[in-house]
Amino acid sequence: MPPLMRQILSRVGISLLVLWGASMLIFVIARVIPGDPARVALGPNATAEQVEALSQALHLDRPILIQYGFWLRDLVQGDLGRSLYTNRPVTQDIAEFLPATLELVFVAALLMVALGMPLGILAARYRGRWPDHLIRVLSLLTVSAPAFVWAVVLMLLFAYFLPIFPIAGRLSEEFAIPRVTGFLTIDSLLAGDLAAFADALHHIILPAVALSLSGIGQAARLTRANMIETYDKPYIEMAQAYGFPESRISRTYAFRPSLIPSLTIIGLDIAALLGNAFLVEAVFGWPGLSRYGVQVILRKDLNAIVGTVLVIAAMFLIVNIIVDILTVLLNPKIRHAEKRG
Amino acid sequence: MLRLLKGTASAAALAFLVAGPLAAQGTLRLDEVPVGELDPALATDYADSLLMFNIYDTLVLPAQGAPGHVPHLATGWEIDGATFTFTLREGVTFHSGNPMTADDVVFSIERMQAMGQGLSFLLASVESVEAVDPLTVRVTLAEPYTPFIASLVRVPIVDKATVMANLGEGEGETGDWGQAYLSANSAGTGAYRVVSHNPQEETVMALNPAYFGEVADGAPAEVRLRYGLEPATVRAMIARGEHDISSQWLPPEVMVALADEGAQFFQESGTGAFYIKLNTQKPPLDDVNCRRALAAAFDYTTALAITQITPDVAGGIPSTGAVPVGMFGANPADMALAQDMEAAQAHLANCAHNPADHTLEISWIAEVAIEERFALLMQQNFSALGFNTEIVRVPWVLFTERVTSPETTPHISQVFVTATTGDPDTLLFPMYHSSAAGTWQSPEFLNDPEVDALLEAGRMAADDAGREAAYAALNARLMDLAPTIYGFDRNSVFAASTRVTAPAMTDPAAAFGLDGMGFAFRLMSVTE
Numbered sequence: 001m002p003p004l005m006r007q008i009l010s011r012v013g014i015s016l017l018v019l020w021g022a023s024m025l026i027f028v029i030a031r032v033i034p035g036d037p038a039r040v041a042l043g044p045n046a047t048a049e050q051v052e053a054l055s056q057a058l059h060l061d062r063p064i065l066i067q068y069g070f071w072l073r074d075l076v077q078g079d080l081g082r083s084l085y086t087n088r089p090v091t092q093d094i095a096e097f098l099p100a101t102l103e104l105v106f107v108a109a110l111l112m113v114a115l116g117m118p119l120g121i122l123a124a125r126y127r128g129r130w131p132d133h134l135i136r137v138l139s140l141l142t143v144s145a146p147a148f149v150w151a152v153v154l155m156l157l158f159a160y161f162l163p164i165f166p167i168a169g170r171l172s173e174e175f176a177i178p179r180v181t182g183f184l185t186i187d188s189l190l191a192g193d194l195a196a197f198a199d200a201l202h203h204i205i206l207p208a209v210a211l212s213l214s215g216i217g218q219a220a221r222l223t224r225a226n227m228i229e230t231y232d233k234p235y236i237e238m239a240q241a242y243g244f245p246e247s248r249i250s251r252t253y254a255f256r257p258s259l260i261p262s263l264t265i266i267g268l269d270i271a272a273l274l275g276n277a278f279l280v281e282a283v284f285g286w287p288g289l290s291r292y293g294v295q296v297i298l299r300k301d302l303n304a305i306v307g308t309v310l311v312i313a314a315m316f317l318i319v320n321i322i323v324d325i326l327t328v329l330l331n332p333k334i335r336h337a338e339k340r341g
Numbered sequence: 342m343l344r345l346l347k348g349t350a351s352a353a354a355l356a357f358l359v360a361g362p363l364a365a366q367g368t369l370r371l372d373e374v375p376v377g378e379l380d381p382a383l384a385t386d387y388a389d390s391l392l393m394f395n396i397y398d399t400l401v402l403p404a405q406g407a408p409g410h411v412p413h414l415a416t417g418w419e420i421d422g423a424t425f426t427f428t429l430r431e432g433v434t435f436h437s438g439n440p441m442t443a444d445d446v447v448f449s450i451e452r453m454q455a456m457g458q459g460l461s462f463l464l465a466s467v468e469s470v471e472a473v474d475p476l477t478v479r480v481t482l483a484e485p486y487t488p489f490i491a492s493l494v495r496v497p498i499v500d501k502a503t504v505m506a507n508l509g510e511g512e513g514e515t516g517d518w519g520q521a522y523l524s525a526n527s528a529g530t531g532a533y534r535v536v537s538h539n540p541q542e543e544t545v546m547a548l549n550p551a552y553f554g555e556v557a558d559g560a561p562a563e564v565r566l567r568y569g570l571e572p573a574t575v576r577a578m579i580a581r582g583e584h585d586i587s588s589q590w591l592p593p594e595v596m597v598a599l600a601d602e603g604a605q606f607f608q609e610s611g612t613g614a615f616y617i618k619l620n621t622q623k624p625p626l627d628d629v630n631c632r633r634a635l636a637a638a639f640d641y642t643t644a645l646a647i648t649q650i651t652p653d654v655a656g657g658i659p660s661t662g663a664v665p666v667g668m669f670g671a672n673p674a675d676m677a678l679a680q681d682m683e684a685a686q687a688h689l690a691n692c693a694h695n696p697a698d699h700t701l702e703i704s705w706i707a708e709v710a711i712e713e714r715f716a717l718l719m720q721q722n723f724s725a726l727g728f729n730t731e732i733v734r735v736p737w738v739l740f741t742e743r744v745t746s747p748e749t750t751p752h753i754s755q756v757f758v759t760a761t762t763g764d765p766d767t768l769l770f771p772m773y774h775s776s777a778a779g780t781w782q783s784p785e786f787l788n789d790p791e792v793d794a795l796l797e798a799g800r801m802a803a804d805d806a807g808r809e810a811a812y813a814a815l816n817a818r819l820m821d822l823a824p825t826i827y828g829f830d831r832n833s834v835f836a837a838s839t840r841v842t843a844p845a846m847t848d849p850a851a852a853f854g855l856d857g858m859g860f861a862f863r864l865m866s867v868t869e
Contacts, residue, residue: 034739042385049457167574168578287541287542
């Protein structure tokens with residue numbers, strides 16, 4: 001088996017163990033925090049008998065270990081239980097809300113990488129000059145405010161005072177796209193509706209920018225710092241002494257080595273977008289999984305809490321595996337060590 | 342006793358006369374807190390009610406601008422003791438095209454009872470329900486219960502054939518009673534049918550062209566009920582003409598900003614109040630004189646000012662007692678409660694407890710930000726009497742659990758309570774009857790035989806005069822016992838764009854007296 005494949009399999013195995021541990025942890029935490037989920041689910045007018053009946057139906061009257069056993073049994077059958085918040089299977093909720101969040105996070109991640117890293121390269125390339133100063137100030141500004149502040153500011157500036165972008169939602173009312181993947185940009189293309197595709201892009205820009213701004217700043221700062229460190233290495237001085245073009249030095253000799261440490265942090269930042277998306281989703285009326293996750297926590301919707309946390313944990317682990325693979329591919333030292341191993 | 346209610350038919354006949362051909366137009370957009378529950382047997386909160394009142398119909402409706410009820414799916418009814426016989430309207434069809442018959446009514450009541458969720462407690466007294474013929478239904482109660490007709494405004498009639506054709510997994514031949522299906526689809530006779538439903542985003546409804554009842558000229562052809570929008574988003578959308586009506590939960594500051602930009606306000610009142618509940622089992626509030634002292638020391642005027650939006654519009658109306666103005670037994674509107682520190686000191690002098698020996702725990706519900714301001718007001722008011730106070734923020738999930746026992750219930754809790762059916766029985770019985778103690782509505786743990794007797798008299802009295810007398814006596818008794826500080830009568834305020842007209846929420850003569858019923862979209866009109 002090729003070393004890379006072996007490493008991927010090993011990571012997947014470890015990830016499954018981590019997911020199992022996370023499921024136990026969140027299962028217990030969700031149940032020990034105060035509050036009766038049955039009472040909350042049934043609403044303010046429920047009688048004590050109704051509350052008791054639902055508690056029994058949910059096995060909440062049984063010891064926590066037995067409850068976990070029931071949950072595991074259902075999980076094996078692909079059943080994450082029923083959400084008390086939406087009164088639907090949790091799997092159905094996740095299937096409905098996850099694509100909206102993933103689409104938003106994907107565009108935000110794209111912006112993070114496509115803007116943050118080039119800005120970092122530019123700042124390092126012109127270290128100590130005005131482009132560097134400007135980028136550093138802007139990076140500091142974006143990093144210093146959380147995503148939800150940017151969400152409100154951007155909405156007010158570019159949707160309210162200057163009505164360039166839509167205020168909320170994923171698609172204008174006049175479009176009705178058949179749901180295939182749940183990613184509206186993809187579904188609109190599958191439907192051959194370019195106007196709907198443009199409209200979906202129009203809707204996603206503002207929330208994606210709001211979500212990615214602090215990540216862009218972080219990526220720029222990180223890339224700049226790592227590249228400056230690389231620029232101080234003797235081999236760069238040698239390349240400069242040989243008269244290599246500055247663009248080549250920057251791209252080939254300075255950027256690539258400095259990418260490896262940046263990649264791990266940026267990877268984690270992208271995964272963290274899933275959690276940070278909550279307030280951006282709330283401000284822009286984006287029906288995603290992050291917003292759903294917070295609502296179910298507030299209502300102590302046990303099955304939905306466990307299901308949502310597991311999905312987000314799985315996303316973290318997947319991003320980590322991808323980062324590990326990219327690191328191996330980018331770093332010849334690791335690659336060759338793997339081969340020797 | 343046999344009573345034939347014929348007079349009510351005239352109101353319905355009038356409604357049919359004014360109902361003309363449909364001239365629907367445009368889209369109405371409004372928002373509520375998530376999640377919108379489509380299944381009427383699971384409906385409990387405001388968003389669910391809006392859906393229920395528009396997608397489904399009930400046998401009766403609250404009379405507009407007057408007490409009592411008028412026929413709706415029923416054309417009339419006879420009451421003989423604990424037996425109610427309803428005659429159904431002929432020619433009404435469900436969204437599926439199926440005719441509405443007595444079997445559907447029987448099925449709807451049995452479904453709610455069997456599922457035992459939502460507002461099924463309203464049917465707890467129903468012993469049997471039977472279809473006498475296709476257009477006659479007989480309901481027998483275990484004992485006479487006068488507010489039963491009022492309860493029917495929350496019992497929507499579902500299409501039995503459609504539900505039975507879409508049963509999910511479950512026990513017996515009724516499976517899941519169609520829960521999974523009705524949580525995503527409509528099966529009613531209502532003026533609107535569901536086009537699409539995302540419980541976290543929006544429910545889209547379209548006008549039912551075959552609707553049997555009154556539909557206003559210019560009623561919206563499409564309605565989009567959005568969920569969980571942030572106040573800043575709602576404000577921006579209304580200002581840009583992309584949204585029409587806000588929820589009632591917008592902070593007053595945002596309401597003020599919208600008013601400055603030309604928004605109008607819709608209002609609903611007379612169905613509930615803001616109650617400050619005193620734990621009567623915990624010292625020092627186990628002494629009636631200490632409770633009376635707190636009730637007299639509370640600054641009612643400032644509490645109302647906190648809810649003020651414009652000089653003319655506020656989230657409350659001055660309280661006159663335990664019963665909101667407009668209900669049976671309420672005191673006149675000009676008898677508004679007011680702070681009286683001298684009276685408070687006098688009551689305190691008779692209290693067995695020394696206030697300095699006690700720290701009053703003043704709780705506020707974490708999800709209702711405005712309650713923190715009321716808590717601070719109480720802290721100021723009660724400190725003036727010498728009480729130590731501690732303000733505690735309690736999430737709703739925790740609050741509902743804490744109030745199940747007197748020991749864990751805070752000294753002081755704040756809740757907005759509404760009569761589920763518009764009848765005082767559904768407001769006062771769950772709050773003050775000793776058998777109902779220990780819920781979010783009854784953290785007073787009041788145990789007073791006289792109050793119990795008056796509450797039972799109120800629900801058993803055969804006529805309006807008897808009910809008025811029972812609730813007036815109850816009101817007086819509750820004022821004397823002071824288990825609660827009656828903060829203010831609730832006035833739900835909604836900011837709306839001027840393109841919408843909603844007589845049921847702007848004209849008291851057209852108001853329904855039932856929370857959420859003002860949002861009967863068919864009676865609204867929108868301009869393009």
